Amino acid sequence: MAGIVVVFDFDKTIVDCDSDNWVVDELGFTDLFNQLLPTMPWNTLMDRMMMELHSNGKSMEEIEEVLKRIPLHHRVVPAIKAAHALGCDLRVVSDANLFFIETILKHLGIREYFSEINTNPGYVNEEGRLRILPYHDFNKSPHGCSLCPPNMCKGVIIDRIQESISSKESKRFIYLGDGSGDYCPSLRLKERDFLMPRKNFPLWDLICKDPLLVKAEIHEWSDGEDLERILLQLIHKISMEEEESSQQFITSDCKLQILSVPSAHNEALPKALSVQQ
Ligand SMILES: Cc1ncc(C[n+]2csc(CCOP(=O)(O)O)c2C)c(N)n1
Ligand SMILES: [Mg+2]
Numbered sequence: 001m002a003g004i005v006v007v008f009d010f011d012k013t014i015v016d017c018d019s020d021n022w023v024v025d026e027l028g029f030t031d032l033f034n035q036l037l038p039t040m041p042w043n044t045l046m047d048r049m050m051m052e053l054h055s056n057g058k059s060m061e062e063i064e065e066v067l068k069r070i071p072l073h074h075r076v077v078p079a080i081k082a083a084h085a086l087g088c089d090l091r092v093v094s095d096a097n098l099f100f101i102e103t104i105l106k107h108l109g110i111r112e113y114f115s116e117i118n119t120n121p122g123y124v125n126e127e128g129r130l131r132i133l134p135y136h137d138f139n140k141s142p143h144g145c146s147l148c149p150p151n152m153c154k155g156v157i158i159d160r161i162q163e164s165i166s167s168k169e170s171k172r173f174i175y176l177g178d179g180s181g182d183y184c185p186s187l188r189l190k191e192r193d194f195l196m197p198r199k200n201f202p203l204w205d206l207i208c209k210d211p212l213l214v215k216a217e218i219h220e221w222s223d224g225e226d227l228e229r230i231l232l233q234l235i236h237k238i239s240m241e242e243e244e245s246s247q248q249f250i251t252s253d254c255k256l257q258i259l260s261v262p263s264a265h266n267e268a269l270p271k272a273l274s275v276q277q
Helices: 019-026 030-039 042-055 060-068 076-085 098-108 154-166 180-188 202-209 224-260 271-275
Strands: 004-008 089-097 114-120 122-124 130-132 172-177 194-197
Touching: 004 154, 004 224, 019 030, 019 042, 019 060, 019 089, 019 098, 030 042, 042 089, 042 130, 060 098, 076 089, 076 224, 089 098, 089 154, 098 114, 098 122, 114 154, 154 172, 154 180, 172 180, 172 224, 180 194, 180 202, 194 202, 194 224
Parallel strands: 004 089, 004 172, 089 114, 172 194
Antiparallel strands: 122 130
């Protein structure tokens, strides 16, 4: 069953906190972060904080160690492994950054379960300092969406994923997220898709204001246990539906073939085939 794309937000969906805040807080830079927050966009601030960590002697190893002990619910990794084992195409769409996400996913042993990670670029430069850049270069090519922060429109990314695959086969999406940045992609899901907003988080609050704006079927979740149960139920439900419709397709295909057989040959049809008429 290869007809399902599962899109995961990262912070407060795969892990149970904001990875940016986790690193800043654990390394003791919360006050500076809060002081600078009103003065620049979040993504720019994270790059600046990495500069501050570097100039204060915090090594990449220390940042990695902090990332490896990020809090997450114990059922999330099994849920991801099960969805992958069932043949789903798993992708990450996140406003965190590539370095944090890959460090965590590799540590958990699940990096290879994801076919794609769409996020802000993050890499260690020649000075050994982590650079964090915007996903969209908002000076050169603004994404033009008023719902999203300038560095990343997750809706544009979802559209791109939908376009890249929908021409070949009709894939169905399950989108899991928590934040206000997940609202724009939620509005772009289709009737046959599924949205899993985390209950009482900003995405859920936004949906509750006018649930009819979302075309996808909505299934809320609260913790990793819910996430696992609901995600696997939805995958099962979609697989059953797809199986039923492919059975119908085979049956109607058969009817067409049978109708096109000259009547003299009809009597010679094998019994099993006539049953399908
Ligand atoms: C009201 C408000 N102000 C600032 C931010 C910035 N912010 C906080 S955590 C985070 C990373 C999200 O990663 P992921 O997409 O994986 O959840 C970002 C971009 C926010 N979310 N909400
Ligand atoms: Mg999130």
